[in-house]
Amino acid sequence: MSLHEKDTIRENLDDDVYASIDLTVSMPKYQFPQEEQDPRCAFSVVRDELMLDGNSRQNLATFCQTWAEPEVHELMDLCMDKNMVDKDEYPQTAEIEARCVHMLADLWNSPAGANTIGCSTTGSSEAAMLGGMAMKRHWEAQRKAAGKPIDKPNLVTGPVQVCWHKFARYWDIELREIPMDKDRMLMTPDEVLKRCDENTIGVVPTLGVTFTCQYEPVKEVAEALDRLQAESGLDVRMHVDGASGGFLAPFCAPDLEWDFRIPRVKSINTSGHKFGLSPLGVGWIVWRDPADLPEELIFWVNYLGGNMRDIGLNFSRPGGQVVCQYYNFLRLGKEGYRKIHEACYDTAQYIAEQIDEIGLFDVIYNGQMDAGIPALCWKMKDGTDPGFSLYDLADRLRTRGWQVPAYSLPAHLDDLPVQRILVRHGVSRDLGTLLVADIKRAIEYFEKHPVQNSMTAKDASGFHH
Numbered sequence: 001m002s003l004h005e006k007d008t009i010r011e012n013l014d015d016d017v018y019a020s021i022d023l024t025v026s027m028p029k030y031q032f033p034q035e036e037q038d039p040r041c042a043f044s045v046v047r048d049e050l051m052l053d054g055n056s057r058q059n060l061a062t063f064c065q066t067w068a069e070p071e072v073h074e075l076m077d078l079c080m081d082k083n084m085v086d087k088d089e090y091p092q093t094a095e096i097e098a099r100c101v102h103m104l105a106d107l108w109n110s111p112a113g114a115n116t117i118g119c120s121t122t123g124s125s126e127a128a129m130l131g132g133m134a135m136k137r138h139w140e141a142q143r144k145a146a147g148k149p150i151d152k153p154n155l156v157t158g159p160v161q162v163c164w165h166k167f168a169r170y171w172d173i174e175l176r177e178i179p180m181d182k183d184r185m186l187m188t189p190d191e192v193l194k195r196c197d198e199n200t201i202g203v204v205p206t207l208g209v210t211f212t213c214q215y216e217p218v219k220e221v222a223e224a225l226d227r228l229q230a231e232s233g234l235d236v237r238m239h240v241d242g243a244s245g246g247f248l249a250p251f252c253a254p255d256l257e258w259d260f261r262i263p264r265v266k267s268i269n270t271s272g273h274k275f276g277l278s279p280l281g282v283g284w285i286v287w288r289d290p291a292d293l294p295e296e297l298i299f300w301v302n303y304l305g306g307n308m309r310d311i312g313l314n315f316s317r318p319g320g321q322v323v324c325q326y327y328n329f330l331r332l333g334k335e336g337y338r339k340i341h342e343a344c345y346d347t348a349q350y351i352a353e354q355i356d357e358i359g360l361f362d363v364i365y366n367g368q369m370d371a372g373i374p375a376l377c378w379k380m381k382d383g384t385d386p387g388f389s390l391y392d393l394a395d396r397l398r399t400r401g402w403q404v405p406a407y408s409l410p411a412h413l414d415d416l417p418v419q420r421i422l423v424r425h426g427v428s429r430d431l432g433t434l435l436v437a438d439i440k441r442a443i444e445y446f447e448k449h450p451v452q453n454s455m456t457a458k459d460a461s462g463f464h465h
């Protein structure tokens with residue numbers, strides 16, 4: 001190597017990242033790169049591109065956690081190599097998962113206590129698939145035993161999250177989703193009964209409906225189904241989609257009966273990464289009793305050493321989120337979860353009052369602790385046209401980094417736009433105050449600069465959570 005080359009190499013090593021040769025060219029975007037690159041340079045390019053994603057803390061559309069304690073970051077780092085499926089290799093991670101299932105069963109008042117069966121999943125969507133499949137299998141077994149056909153299963157729900165649409169489509173089940181009505185945005189016992197028949201595999205109420213954030217009346221629906229059974233013999237099971245509410249109601253509305261206190265509730269799913277306060281990538285499902293999980297859904301695998309029970313759609317899956325879930329349980333307990341969530345409810349109610357005072361909007365849900373999740377949701381006042389749409393407002397707020405989604409409701413209110421704010425761990429009162437000031441400023445802006453061509457649902461980017 002010539003002396004001259006050595007100089008060049010030394011010079012390159014000392015280069016400031018942004019002065020390096022590597023970064024003077026545009027990076028490959030869609031073709032596989034030919035050559036290697038200095039990790040510092042590649043890292044800078046990737047990290048910088050992520051800046052354009054928007055600031056997750058200001059993303060008030062998502063239900064998922066965007067702030068975590070430093071200890072959670074450290075545990076995630078320690079768990080980089082933990083594969084949830086390798087239960088024999090990482091028996092302690094598997095043990096931690098099992099403890100979480102028991103703690104959740106306890107939190108949700110499972111009578112089977114220590115015998116309850118359940119597992120972690122990638123999120124509520126996978127958990128919902130498992131809960132749905134268990135109901136379908138159970139229904140099929142009953143029908144077969146009675147010599148009846150099993151070709152027309154249906155599922156009765158209120159306005160559900162997209163995961164239930166997926167479940168119905170992937171598994172060929174007729175989804176009987178109760179349409180919304182101007183005065184009724186949730187399922188009611190009567191509307192449920194109208195749709196149940198001998199082909200109904202189950203009824204799924206949601207604790208924290210995606211569109212309005214409210215709780216559906218689980219107990220009232222269960223009582224209606226009890227009456228149906230007394231009158232007709234039809235025994236329809238319930239699964240509760242507690243994606244958000246499963247980690248809220250036990251702490252903030254402990255008297256609300258929605259869980260295993262109701263015998264008809266056979267399984268519950270929740271998202272650990274929502275109000276369970278874990279990092280992205282964990283959900284849970286718990287069955288009331290081991291008998292409620294049909295044997296066919298359990299796989300026994302022996303090629304990892306040992307004979308291990310495996311329930312779930314995935315094979316390999318990261319273990320860090322599960323470990324952090326356990327950390328949160330130990331760290332916070334019921335008391336800690338209650339304090340964090342109550343602070344969020346308070347902030348949600350404060351923002352709701354402020355939005356109401358502006359005078360242009362009707363608050364549909366104001367963050368009331370026993371009626372829904374820490375969030376708020378509003379629409380334009382009937383018959384008012386302030387000269388801008390909720391989509392315009394959402395767009396304007398983006399100039400300050402806020403992501404406050406405007407979207408249309410499902411059938412039959414699909415021509416009614418609403419706007420929603422999720423208040424999560426880390427959205428403080430102070431941040432809420434700044435947001436309200438920006439909302440008011442945006443409205444003043446529209447007064448001075450009238451919108452020529454108001455945005456509609458078609459122009460708005462989708463927010464589907």
Ligand SMILES: *Cc1c(COP(=O)(O)O)cnc(C)c1O
Nearest residue numbers: 123124125161163206243271465
């Ligand atoms: C978020 C959500 C889901 C989907 O959960 P993931 O954890 O994102 O898979 C399902 N149902 C409801 C009610 C939700 O809020």
